[in-house]
Amino acid sequence: MQLTFEINNQSHTVEVPEDMPLLWVIRDVLRLKGTKFGCGQAMCGACTVQVDGDAIRSCSYAAKFAQGKKVTTIEALANEEKLHPVQQAWLDERVPQCGYCQPGFIMATKSLLEKIPNPSEDEINDNITNICRCGTYHRMRKAIHRAVELQQKSKL
Amino acid sequence: MKTSYFVMLLFLSVAVVSLTAWDKPEKDDLPTTGDPTKSRAALGAMLKVLKHQRCMNCHPTDDRPRQGDDAHAHLFNVQRGTDNKGLAAMRCVACHQTENNKQSNVPGAPHWQLAPKSMGWMGLSDEQIAANLIDKSKNGNRSLDQLMEHMTRDPLVQWAWQPGEGRTVPPVSQKDFHEAVRTWIENGAVIK
Ligand code: FES
Ligand code: FES
Helix, strand or coil, X not given: CEEEEEEXXXXXXXXXXXXXXXXXXXXXXXXXXXXXXXXXXCCCCCCEEEECCEEEEHHHCEHHHHCCCEEECHHHCCCCCCCXXXXXXXXXXXXXXXXXXXXXXXXXXXXXXXXXXXXXXHHHHHHCCCCCCCCCHHHHHHHHHHHHHHHHHHHC | CHHHHHHHHHHHHHHHHHHHHHHCCCCCCCCCCCCHHHHHHHHHHHHHHHCCHHHHCCCCCCCCCEECXXXXXXXXXXXXXXXXXXXXCEEXXXXXXXXXXXXXXXXXXXXXXXXXXXXXXXXXXXXXHHHHHHCCCCCCCCCHHHHHHHHHHCHHXXXXXCCCCCCCCCCCCHHHHHHHHHHHHHCCCCCC
């Protein structure tokens, strides 16, 4: 099929099988390698991107559903001068170990903070359900709170 | 005297209003004709479907969808949310689209969501489930026609017979279920 959609604020048209996972379109067709493949079964969240603002597990999202939609991947978060507050918080709290799962967690957290700008512990537990094999959960929790602080400061 | 006249008038008008309501049953009121035995047998067939895990897993009385034939709580702490479509950043649509996913085998159908809590069936008796089906305050304000439409046409309901590889289907065929719904309603929609 001819898939036309917006990715990271740029419109793209690509020729892909309609049932190809969006993750393959992002990584193998558009060569954006920040989004990772973990389980391929919508279980780990390594492949999380945003589609029209919602966190989506792109390994389990057929390309055809992205038609006309707005996709955001980890590559769009920082610009030349500045990291996104969630990325900055991740750096401040030195979250990653191997780093493989982190883009997915960062995208899920971005999505959470856009919907709940100051989440409680329960809201973090309920909404961030990705898996980190290195077990960096404790530092991630701290980084989520740090990202809230950074976002609040940047609004002052 | 004036007061008692007024009370009497009030009483009469209430009586007239209720009489009017009684005299003119709504089109959707339960049919009084038909064969209750047939309706009862049809309900039995329907319940085999409604109580199968493909249906029951998304009709919980709490806030957690279930998975599998053992009805375990949905992995990843998945929850109902305010609109029955998941929490703020854990929406159903994060993993479930409008059809079964051919790569990941994650199930999908149009408007994938939990049934509203008022339509929860888990832990209810057969009679309670049947009573809730026809109770407009619990069934999404559906008339019997709309209930029939929902059970025989809604693609999310029909998904139960095309649930994707490795998932069991209800023990009554889709066609026989539709027939049972029709027979149940046309013969009075008995609840026991
Ligand atoms: S790779 Fe998509 S959820 Fe694991
Ligand atoms: S940092 Fe290694 S899997 Fe998460």
